[in-house]
Amino acid sequence: MRLIEVQELRRTFTVGRFRAKREVVAVRDVSFAIEAGEMVGYIGPNGAGKSTTIKMLTGILVPSGGRLEVAGLDPSRQRTDLARRIGVVFGQRTTLWWDLPLRDSFAVLQRIYRTSPRRHEQNLAEYVELLDLGDLLDTPVRQLSLGQRMRGDIVAALLHDPEILFLDEPTIGLDVISKGRLREFLRTLNATRGTTLMLTTHDLQDIEALCDRVIVIDHGTAVFDGALADLHREGGxxxxxxxxxxxxxxxxxxxxxxxxxxxxxxxxxxxxxxxxxxxxxxxxxxxxxxxxxxxxxxxxxxxxxxxxxx
Amino acid sequence: MADQATGVIGVSARGYRDIARMWVKAALAYPASFWMMAASQFFLTLLDFVGIWIMFHTIDSLGGFDLTEIAFLYGATAFGIGVADLLGGQVERLGELIRMGRLDGMLLKPLPLLVQVCADQFALRRVARITQALVMLGVASYWVDWTPAKVGLTLVMLVSGSVIFLSIFVVFGCVQFWTVDASEVANAFTYGGNTMTQYPLTVFPKQVVTALTYLVPLAFVNWYPSLYILDRADPYGFPEWLRYASPIAAVALVAVTAVVWRAGVRHYESTGS
Structure with missing residues (x-):
């Protein structure tokens, strides 16, 4: 079953003002499709258009052109419907409430997503155990370390049982042990729940540990789509x-x-x-x-x- | 279609309540701070009226209105901005949400964005301003010749006024989708508008009243309905039906606001990461 379908996706930004105004193409006619249960790495250098693509797939940004379908929905037009079916984690920023303890943030998410209390409790117990967050539930988010906060964000993104999990640079800034644990957790998630994963990363080891497939984007254009081994061969x-x-x-x-x-x-x-x-x-x-x-x-x-x- | 609309309103109201409750709980974790902030807000917002009251020691009327009538006008506009500020004052910090990337997080949640922006950091202490407004209205109502129609129109005025101020908060807050540092633009119209409507509009030239009627409809927050409630002729001779037109102004402004908000969200460009 196709979960994500992207055709000739395009996004431009206008930079500068008045006379100096010009258009910059961040994503240029990118096409790919992702099946349910896949783990796909979306990689490329800084400024290649990775985050912009993720933001269009999740409904944050409106595409400038092309066609886009995620879980059968048009992300920017059916944003709130889509939100229930996807989870998103940004490595660089949190979607949790800065001043609240994790426990309160999670409780609010249960209400916002209207997850059944039983399901919520089950998921919470399972993920808190797997990600070792038990001692941190009463700590306000602003007092958490980067790695702890990242784990909190991942739990928050998964409590409503999303079909697809988008991760934008999930291991950035983490130490080797935290990276390893996180990768292990994501593998387990994909294996046991069949959650489709799409992640952007700079870290080739993330890809090696997690992804059967990589899409490489550079200067807004997809330059490779295939298995990691083939990427190495083709890239020499x-x-x-x-x-x-x-x-x-x-x-x-x-x-x-x-x-x-x-x-x-x-x-x-x-x-x-x-x-x-x-x-x-x-x-x-x-x-x-x-x-x-x-x-x-x-x-x-x-x-x-x-x-x-x- | 109607079902869909009530569905959206229901979801929005529930979502707002859930988020607001969380912030109230967080604020009440420090009760002393909460009550001090509430009390200071109560007295701070009362100061404007104290200024007017002091003025009345040397004058008997302002723009042809006496102190009790001005108290009524003052209470009505203070109520409107109080409710709007409580429910949606956070919109003026939209630029900050954009800069910090928090708007992205809100766009990923299954609730209308406006609900989340308005409910963010919901501050119950702002009820102090509404309380102050109600006290003022209560005192001023002693000198009003009440009839059932006037009571009805007063309620309509308070609801419409709140909606009008809330819309103005949102419309001018939207400017920040285009220019992130423009929160002062909104302040000029919200708090500035509130200050203007604390006085009888007769103290301003007719052009200003025309602008406040047809351009930024702040005159409907208190001025026109109060002319009826206080049995006053319109010194500027605007049409009499305007006195009952506050809900129309409110609905028209909400429609404009909805269009501007949608345009803003679709224009949103996020920030790099």
């Missing part, structure tokens, strides 16, 4: 093995990797993202005196730049 992205040798040596030569740079005892080897690092590490360790090793993941922006420059 590589991982980098950084080798610190005990002594300076000529460029390392092992099968499956190419040496890109030598600087004293340190050498940089690149190899395809979908290849395993293990045999390469083993080959290097067997042939050279290695002091230290580390692996660098490809940067999403590099992948996109590569993809776009071809």
């Amino acid at each position: 992205s590589t991982r980098t093995l950084v080798v610190d040798l005990v002594d300076e040596a000529p460029p390392i030569s092992v099968p499956g990797a190419t040496t890109r740079k030598v600087d004293g005892p340190r050498q940089w080897l690149s190899f395809p993202t979908d290849a395993s690092a293990a045999p390469i590490v083993a080959a290097v360790a067997a042939a050279y005196d290695v002091a230290d090793l580390s692996i660098q993941e490809p940067d999403i922006e590099d992948v996109i730049r590569e993809l776009y420059s071809r």
Whole structure:
């Protein structure tokens, strides 16, 4: 079943005033469709049009052109109907009430969404447990840390059993442990409830952990739509093995990797993202005196730049 | 269609109540602060009248009206702006909601946006101004020759006046959809309009009264109905039916407000993130 359908979606903004007025295209003729139960990453560099797309999908912004359907509704015209069927989390700002304890915010949401009290209690108990928020329910939102607030926002977005959850940069600013927990939670949510997920992110690991499919947007245009592995292949992205040798040596030569740079005892080897690092590490360790090793993941922006420059 | 309309009104009223109740609960967590704020608002809004009362120590009438009549006019407009401020005064902070990105959060909730904006940070202490207005009206009514028709028209006047002030709050608050820092524009018409209507409009030139009748219909908040209630001829000779026309002015203004609000929401551009 198709839950989201976007055709030639477009949004322009007018910037400047009077004579200096000009039009900027934030989203340019983007088309895609998302099926129920999918987990889709919507990625791209800063200012690519990710948030603008999410805001149109959720009914916050009125599109300048194109066709748009979410859960069978026209988001900006049927905003309040749509609101009951979607949940939205913005990583950068909260939709909770700043001065109220989480518990009160949740109670008000139950009334606003007219969720049945029983369902509300069930969901609240389950999510509070899963996201470990039990001790924080009586703390006003403004006193919560970023990670705690983010978890609060996610619970708030899910209490009314939405079919689709939109997350705009959900892991921004979180520490590694919080990121991991959050990803785990989202995977569970998708697996057990079948909630469709669409998230924008800068973090390639979010995508790797969560998304079967990625849509890449740059300068307002969708430049890729497919599986993450295909993105790496098409973008020609590589991982980098950084080798610190005990002594300076000529460029390392092992099968499956190419040496890109030598600087004293340190050498940089690149190899395809979908290849395993293990045999390469083993080959290097067997042939050279290695002091230290580390692996660098490809940067999403590099992948996109590569993809776009071809 | 009628069913749909009552449905929307019901949902809006319930939603407003739910959000307002939450804010009242939060405010009452600090009862001393709440009562002090309420008391200070009561006396602060009374000060305008104290000024007029002091003036009457040297004059016997202002614009052809005596102190009791002015108290009636004053009470009526204070009631209107009091109710409007209580229910929708928050609209003047629309620009702040836009800047902070909070409007986005409201657009994601299944309630009309205007209801959420108006109910945001609902402040029960504002009831103090309404109480003050009712006390003033109560005292002034001692000198009114009451008839059933006058009682009826007084009620109509108070409701219409509240609706008119509320609409003006919203219409001029909408300017912030286009220019985020324009909350003062609204103040000029709401609080400014309130100050003007505290006096009999005879103290102003006729052009001003014409503008307050046909352009920004603040004269319907208290002036025209009060002419009937106080048995006064219109010194400017405007048509007599205007005295009963406050509800018409209110409904017309609500229609304009609805159009402007919709245009504002559709023009809304959010903020980057």
